[in-house]
Amino acid sequence: QSALTQPASVSGSPGQSITISCTGTSSDVGSNNLVSWYQHHPGKAPKFLIYEGSKRPSGVSNRFSGSKSGNTASLTISGLQAEDEADYYCCSYVGSSLYVFGTGTKVTVL
Amino acid sequence: EVQLVESGGGLVKPGGSLRLSCVGSGFTFSNAWMNWVRQAPGKGLEWVGRIKSKPDGGTTDYAAPVKGRFTVSRDDSKNTVWLQMNSLKTEDTAVYYCVTGLPLDYWGQGTLVTVSS
Numbered sequence: 001q002s003a004l005t006q007p008a009s010v011s012g013s014p015g016q017s018i019t020i021s022c023t024g025t026s027s028d029v030g031s032n033n034l035v036s037w038y039q040h041h042p043g044k045a046p047k048f049l050i051y052e053g054s055k056r057p058s059g060v061s062n063r064f065s066g067s068k069s070g071n072t073a074s075l076t077i078s079g080l081q082a083e084d085e086a087d088y089y090c091c092s093y094v095g096s097s098l099y100v101f102g103t104g105t106k107v108t109v110l
Numbered sequence: 111e112v113q114l115v116e117s118g119g120g121l122v123k124p125g126g127s128l129r130l131s132c133v134g135s136g137f138t139f140s141n142a143w144m145n146w147v148r149q150a151p152g153k154g155l156e157w158v159g160r161i162k163s164k165p166d167g168g169t170t171d172y173a174a175p176v177k178g179r180f181t182v183s184r185d186d187s188k189n190t191v192w193l194q195m196n197s198l199k200t201e202d203t204a205v206y207y208c209v210t211g212l213p214l215d216y217w218g219q220g221t222l223v224t225v226s227s
Contacts, residue, residue: 001173001174003154036214045207045217045218045220046155046207046217047217048214048215048216052213057215091157091214093212096171097160098171098173099157099212100157101147101154101155101156101157104154
């Protein structure tokens with residue numbers, strides 16, 4: 001099972017909105033609603049942001065939102081802040097009780 | 111507060127074995143599905159494997175690169191999950207994270223495993 005495809009980097013200015021895509025196939029992202037998103041500041045433990053495509057766990061800022069269309073899931077960060085600078089990963093159920101992460105996207109706040 | 115503390119990482123030669131431990135607290139460990147996720151140097155996250163809770167069958171599943179070499183087990187009386195890693199390869203060098211649930215909600219700080227001669 002290959003990693004899901006994410007852009008290597010996305011950047012934006014403070015206050016702007018950015019969107020990170022996560023592209024899979026009809027066998028993984030396109031076949032279920034089990035995509036989740038994670039924020040990872042290097043050297044720290046990753047943080048859970050979104051589950052089931054668009055749901056936010058309690059405590060996660062509503063500046064983070066998720067969606068899906070076909071074989072592509074997306075994470076949008078609105079009102080970009082300096083502390084949002086991190087690596088972001090999607091993760092999808094791929095069948096047979098297995099999961100795969102995306103390739104990861106480095107977000108830079110200009 | 112949920113806490114996950116990994117230990118057991120270190121330097122091991124190719125072909126060797128290592129066992130990682132993860133102790134959880136602040137949640138009902140016996141009901142939790144427990145995962146291991148790794149990140150190789152300069153690379154992205156990779157799901158390694160998972161053990162379900164005993165009420166859900168206690169079964170295990172593994173990613174293709176580690177299947178047959180790695181084993182996840184648990185002892186709910188000790189709130190502990192292990193990752194037994196055998197026949198280690200240089201490409202297994204990574205920080206290994208212990209993670210609860212699916213989706214992966216709580217993460218430990220990770221333990222570094224280096225496979226090198």
